[in-house]
Amino acid sequence: MIQKLALIGGNPVRTKPFPSWPIHNKTEEKSLLRTLRSGDWGRLQGKEVSRFENHFATAHGCAHGVAVVNGTVSLRIGLLAAGIEAEDEVIVPPYTFLSTATAVIECNAVPVFADIDLHTFNLDPTAVEAAITPRTKAIIPVHFAGQPADMRSIMAIAKKHNLFVVEDAAHAHGASYENRPAGSIGDIGSFSFQSSKNMTAGEGGIITTNNENLAESCRSIQSCGRIPGGPWYEHHVISGNYRLGEFQGAILSCQLARLEEQTSRRDRNGQYLAAKLSQLPGIYPQKRPSDCTRHSYHLFMLRIEAATFGISRNRVVEALCAEGIPCSAGYAYSLPQQPLFKNKAFGPYVPRARSRLNFAKAHCPNSDLLCQEQCLWLGQNLFLGSRKDMDDIARAFEKIYNQRNSLNSRTSANP
C-alpha cells in the first residue's frame, strides 16, 4: 500500500513523543533539598561539587576533575594551564561548536582549522599534520557526536611535535576509545553539562586530567588564581571566578549515577539504527572505526547524498519532522565561514596575528559539504527509547525514500 508522506498530507509514521530530556526523579529532588537546607550553596562551603568531581573523574579514568561553569571556559582554562601564550597556534576542527575555536582566541592564541574526515566526521590526522607550523602548541580533537577522534594518530603527532592535547569531550560523557574513557587520553579532557548534553545541570563543565600539576593549575584558574591553602586575598595568576555552584554539583551526581546505563542504551540503539539506515541508497551514518569501543551518541549523524537518495538533505529534514521524527541539518557553516571568523571580530585578542589570518580561505571541503549539503542530526534523547523507536525512525527514512518522487515533483521553499 502506498503511504502518502506526512509533508504532503499523509499520516505520519509516528505521533508518540520520544523520551524527553532532561531526565530527573526523586534523587535530584532530595539532593537539591538537602543542599538548600544545608545553607552551603557555594563550593567553598559545601561538599557536593568536590564529591561530584571525584566521581566523574574516576568514572572517566582520571585522577583529577575540576568542575567549572561551562564547557567553553573548561577549554580555555585547559589551554591556559598548558601555558598557551599570545599568538601561539592551536589546531582545531572546523566542524564543531564555536567554543572549540573561540576558547583559543580567548587565550590570545590563533585557531588553525584542519579538516575533518568525511566518513567519521572527526579531525583528519593527515590534515592536522599538514597544519603544523613552528608556532603550533596544541591540538583540540573533538569527539564529535560522542564518537572518539582518532586519538592514536593524534597522540603520535602530538608526541612527534611536542604538542599539548586538549580533548573536547563536550559530547562524549561515557564514550571510550580502545576501552579508554574519552577525556583520559590527551593531557586534559573538557566536558560540558549544558542542557542538551548527555549529563546536565542546565549549565556546567569539568576538566579531567591525570597530571597533578595541570590539575593544580586548573584549580587555581577556576578560583581567581588562588593556591590551595593560600590566603583568600592572595592571587597568583590571571583568571576569574569560574566555580560551579553546589546545586549543580548535587544534580550532576544524580545524573552521573544514570550515565552508564543510559550510555549503553544509546550506543546499542545507535548501532542498531546505523545498521538499518546504511541499507538505504545514499544514506551514510557516521562511520565507526573499530577503535571506538563506546559511542555516547550525543548526536546520531549521517550524510545524505542527494543524487543517490533522490531528495536534498533539507527536504529530508522537513519530511522526517513531518513524519514525527525530530531532526535537524546541524551547523549551517563550517567555523571559518562564520561571520566572526571571516570578519576577524576578535575584540582585543590576537591583534598582531590579524593581518596574516584569512579564514575565508580556509580549505575545509569535507566540513563545508556536511554543513551546506549533506549532514543530518538526530538528538541523544531519541536513543534513550526502545528498539521499536529505532524501527520507527528507519521506517520514516524508508517511507521518504520510497515516496521520493512525490516530493521532487513539488517545489520546496527549502530545496
Ligand SMILES: Cc1ncc(COP(=O)(O)O)c(C=O)c1O
Ligand atoms: C563540541 C563542543 N565543545 C564545547 C562546547 C561548549 O560547552 P558549553 O555550552 O557548556 O559552554 C559545546 C557546547 O555545545 C560543544 O558542542
